[in-house]
Amino acid sequence: MTDGPGEGGIAERKMRFLFALRSKGVTDARVLSVMERIDRGLFVRGLFAERAYEDMPLPIACGQTISQPSVVGLMTQAAQVGPRDKVLEVGTGSGYQAAVLACLARRVYSVDRHRRLVREAEAVFSALGLSNITAFAADGSFGLPDHAPFDRIVVTAAAEDPPGPLLAQLKIGGIMVLPVGQSDTVQSLIRVTRHEGGYDYDELRPVRFVPLVEGLSDD
Ligand code: SAH
Numbered sequence: 001m002t003d004g005p006g007e008g009g010i011a012e013r014k015m016r017f018l019f020a021l022r023s024k025g026v027t028d029a030r031v032l033s034v035m036e037r038i039d040r041g042l043f044v045r046g047l048f049a050e051r052a053y054e055d056m057p058l059p060i061a062c063g064q065t066i067s068q069p070s071v072v073g074l075m076t077q078a079a080q081v082g083p084r085d086k087v088l089e090v091g092t093g094s095g096y097q098a099a100v101l102a103c104l105a106r107r108v109y110s111v112d113r114h115r116r117l118v119r120e121a122e123a124v125f126s127a128l129g130l131s132n133i134t135a136f137a138a139d140g141s142f143g144l145p146d147h148a149p150f151d152r153i154v155v156t157a158a159a160e161d162p163p164g165p166l167l168a169q170l171k172i173g174g175i176m177v178l179p180v181g182q183s184d185t186v187q188s189l190i191r192v193t194r195h196e197g198g199y200d201y202d203e204l205r206p207v208r209f210v211p212l213v214e215g216l217s218d219d
Helices: 010-023 029-037 046-051 069-079 096-102 115-127 164-168
Strands: 086-090 107-112 133-137 150-155 170-180 187-195 198-207
Touching: 010 029, 010 069, 029 069, 029 096, 069 096, 069 150, 069 170, 069 187, 069 198, 086 096, 096 107, 096 115, 096 133, 096 150, 107 115, 115 133, 164 170
Parallel strands: 086 107, 086 150, 107 133, 150 170
Antiparallel strands: 170 187, 187 198
16 A cells, blocks of 8 residues: 555655665664654654655754654664663653664653653653653753663753763763754764773764753743
């Protein structure tokens, strides 16, 4: 069955989606299989819904964006999430990245400064039966001290430097993946690995994210 002339069938659409991920460097089989399973179309509403299977960022509510699928794949892959991991995501947005993480991890805590985004993402998580994600409305730059430390931290909004509280809430042996740099320029996606003696930093690739903004929003 196809879903309309000119659009190709669901299978073809999925194939193109996965091809785009692979050609941008998402090669981890577990990440690809989760991204094949989680329907990005559920996380994009309104005008842009029909573009949900293209490899591009799209606008969501509150003036924010759902990240480009290949960037979600690359960040997830770089975080090397395992089935026993407790993961913190800063920047719930649509909830798509959190849903992908939740299929690979034991538990995901996700935080956004917009209550509305948290509410809407929670509705999608329950529709998908993803019961291992807890979403909070809070300023994620302070992390979640009550649930720390974390095996993995994924930040999907750009700060100039890795926020101190997030570094402190990373377990020894833990990995944090985040964009750093000014919001109106190209930023660097970096991976921070914590070891006994401190932190190692790897630069992964250039990216563009919305800024990490201080404080809870009014909506
Ligand atoms: N991960 C999301 C994309 C997030 S866009 C997805 O998969 O759709 C970045 C998000 O970070 C926005 O929703 C924005 O509201 C949020 N954000 C920005 N600053 C924040 C902060 N200090 N604390 C928590 N969330 C923040």
